[in-house]
Amino acid sequence: MKAPHVVPYQGSKRKLADDILNIISDIEIETLYEPFAGSAAITLAAAANDLAERYVIGDKFAPIPALWEMVVNTPQESADEYETVWNQQLLDGVHEPEFSYDHFMNVRQDFNREQDPIQFLYLISRCVKNAIRFNGNGEFNQSPDKRRKGTNPKTVRTNMLSASRVLQGKTEFISGDFRDIIRNATSNDIVYMDPPWQGTSTKKDTRYAFTLQIDELIEEMEDLNRRGVPFLLSFDGTCGDKSYGKELPQHLNLQKIGLNAGKSSQAILLGRDDETIESLYLSPALIQKITPVA
Known part of the structure; x- marks a missing residue:
């Protein structure tokens, strides 16, 4: 089943979801945890194909799990709210509509004050390249894309209802540190982590509301292994000849595979053929589950 696509932000694993989930499609999964959820692409694809009994959607940025809880539990009402915000950008309902810069900026200001999840969805769908950006105070500060109007409310409604159908009644939503979100994971579960990438998770970088200390991630992987x-x-x-991040410690005993994510948007803009190869690491416990017994 095709997975619904609710949150259209840059960096989503939606295109790679099938490749990632093929690795775990033949094992029994009690709970699938996604503690850096974002667009929850892996959770949505897994649920659309009934790969786990339960799901946990979590993120440190509170509007994300709050948005997903609204989408899953109250999809019609959430779609109504999005449609209201989206329609307010139309300055002229008779002629070809203009799309108000002021409206976007007002929504952005309101969101940074109130942290409303539906306003956040509108900002993502309407901002430049669907690329979220934050300032040093953790405030959303990306600009509107003047060439388009953001995801149409009818499309949003369809996808919200689809997401609700596959997740309602079997999903928990948690706001907090990733270590707390996966604290109760067991050997019968699967944890999928997509934290801020190495090389793009610094104090100067503005694409994440929170940075991640790699030492914390390594310590948590050690604990998961134990x-x-x-x-x-x-x-x-890697993208062309550019590499992101250093190798993870060998004592974690992770198996690394490369997934072809296609041409990067930046490469296309520059007229290059650079392809992005994203690294996926498999834990020892997972390798043991998916390796056939001789």
Whole structure:
């Protein structure tokens, strides 16, 4: 089943979801955890194909799990709210509509004050390249894309209803540190982690509301290994001759595979053929589950 696509932000694993989930499609999964959820692409694809009994959608940036809880539990009402915000940008309902810069900026200002999840969805759908950006105070500061109007409310409604159908009644939503979100994971579960990439998770970088200390991530993977919890990690990669991040410590015993994510948007703009290869790391406990017994 095709997975619904609700949150259209740059960096989503939607295009790679099938490749990632093919690795775990033949094992029994009690709970699939996604503690850096964002667009929740892996959760949505897994749920659309009934790969787990339960799902946990979590993120440190509170509007993300709050948005998903609204989408899953109250899809019609959430779609109505999005449609209201979207329609307010239309300055002229008779002629070809203009799309108000002022409206976007007002929504952005309101969101930074109130942290409303539906306003956040509108900002993502309407901002430049669907590329979220934050300032040093953690405030959304990306500009509107003047060439388009953002995802049409009818499309949003369809996708919200589809997401609700596959996730309602079997999903938990948690706002907080990734270590707290996966604290109860067991050997019968799967944890998929897609944290801020190495090389793009610095104080000067503005694409994430929070940065991540790699030492914390390594310590948590060590703990998951000790507990025998299977996990997958998307964390670095290459684009042409440019590499992002350093190798993770060998003592973690991770198996690294490369997934072709296609041409990067930046390469296309520059007229180059550079392809992005994203690294996916498999934990020892996961490798043991998917390796056939001789």
